[in-house]
Amino acid sequence: MMDEDETSYRWETEYERSWENIQEDDSGTLKAIVADEGEKMRRRPPGGKKRIRLGMMRHLFLIVDLSNAMDQKDLRPSRLSCTLKVAENFILEFFDQNPISQLGVIVTRSSKAEKVTDLGGNPYHHVNKLKEVASCRGEPSLQNAMEMALQSLKHVPSHVCREIIIVMASLTTCDPGDILDTCESLVAHRIQCNIVGLAAEVHLCKRICERTKGQYGVILDERHFKELLMQHVTPPPALESAEASLIRMGFPHHHSTAPASYSMCQLDSSDAALGTVGYFCPQCKAKYLDLPVECKLCRLMLVSAPHLARSYHHFFPLPVFNEQHPTETWLCLACQSHVSSTAYECSECHQLFCPQCETFIHETLHMCPGCCSSLPSQTNDTVKS
Numbered sequence: 001m002m003d004e005d006e007t008s009y010r011w012e013t014e015y016e017r018s019w020e021n022i023q024e025d026d027s028g029t030l031k032a033i034v035a036d037e038g039e040k041m042r043r044r045p046p047g048g049k050k051r052i053r054l055g056m057m058r059h060l061f062l063i064v065d066l067s068n069a070m071d072q073k074d075l076r077p078s079r080l081s082c083t084l085k086v087a088e089n090f091i092l093e094f095f096d097q098n099p100i101s102q103l104g105v106i107v108t109r110s111s112k113a114e115k116v117t118d119l120g121g122n123p124y125h126h127v128n129k130l131k132e133v134a135s136c137r138g139e140p141s142l143q144n145a146m147e148m149a150l151q152s153l154k155h156v157p158s159h160v161c162r163e164i165i166i167v168m169a170s171l172t173t174c175d176p177g178d179i180l181d182t183c184e185s186l187v188a189h190r191i192q193c194n195i196v197g198l199a200a201e202v203h204l205c206k207r208i209c210e211r212t213k214g215q216y217g218v219i220l221d222e223r224h225f226k227e228l229l230m231q232h233v234t235p236p237p238a239l240e241s242a243e244a245s246l247i248r249m250g251f252p253h254h255h256s257t258a259p260a261s262y263s264m265c266q267l268d269s270s271d272a273a274l275g276t277v278g279y280f281c282p283q284c285k286a287k288y289l290d291l292p293v294e295c296k297l298c299r300l301m302l303v304s305a306p307h308l309a310r311s312y313h314h315f316f317p318l319p320v321f322n323e324q325h326p327t328e329t330w331l332c333l334a335c336q337s338h339v340s341s342t343a344y345e346c347s348e349c350h351q352l353f354c355p356q357c358e359t360f361i362h363e364t365l366h367m368c369p370g371c372c373s374s375l376p377s378q379t380n381d382t383v384k385s
Helices: 002-006 035-043 079-097 123-132 142-153 179-188 203-211 222-230 305-310 355-365 369-384
Strands: 022-024 030-032 058-065 102-109 112-120 161-168 192-197 216-218 254-261 275-280 322-324 343-345
Touching (some): 058 112, 058 142, 079 102, 079 123, 102 123, 142 161, 179 192, 179 203, 192 222, 203 216
Antiparallel strands (some): 022 030, 102 112, 254 275, 322 343
């Protein structure tokens, strides 16, 4: 009984002694334990040299369960508050790593489904709208939510990766028909469905993910919740049956015009306002406030050059650094701090990085500072020769 009490779940404890996770190093400064960074390193797939055909253009619907099950307090301070925070981080990170993709938000409660935002490329619009409707009531309807996402995704071109991510808090669903028929419709339209469960494993959810070749996971705590959702940020491998095709894109300029006008993205919104500044489609001159977006008139994909440049690292991922265990204090190239812990060495430039910088380089920067700093000198030597 004593062993069971010591290994209880986090939500069963009254408080946490977070100050005990702080330790002092040899120089007398305080530092946090870097166990999380080590776990991230172990979870990262090895290699990076293998070329994998990825679904770079993604249209994704995030379905959030806002039933009464979201009011449970097993996540602090509640499931709803924790879900909103994790969903916000996911949406921002999704558009940072997938700048030419689009996302929409659907909520389900009172045995109905409600589309909060349609497919779009403005992350802050999705986050703000989700917070506005964040109230729990009734039971969820998984089938209605999946059908609503299906109606929008089935018209997406075949070269676009179509996905659904469901955050499910309830163990039951109130559906008007056979949900397995909806699952087969997702399979027919090659739409991948991923589910993150907040309570316990449900056979129906597991079967839906298996049929649509998605991933299903049940969280253990807040940190595991974030990990399960963040694993969907990276573009998934493209289907073998997906055909390669050229995609016409427009690169509109941001400028102003004399007569004020409405933007095409605000026509169906209640907060539409006249304005003179925006992005104008180079083909039909339609006005939009944010990029990327698909023109509603001529169906041309409108993006900016930085959006394509930021997608480059998915095709050429940074190789995993080699773990080293120096016997003496060493200098981290990135943060220029003297470190006595585990070092990570780049296989190309052989520079050493601390665990925190190594995690930042692989998950945010996507390029090695040591390799980049050596490029100008190599270019100058080539020019001189």
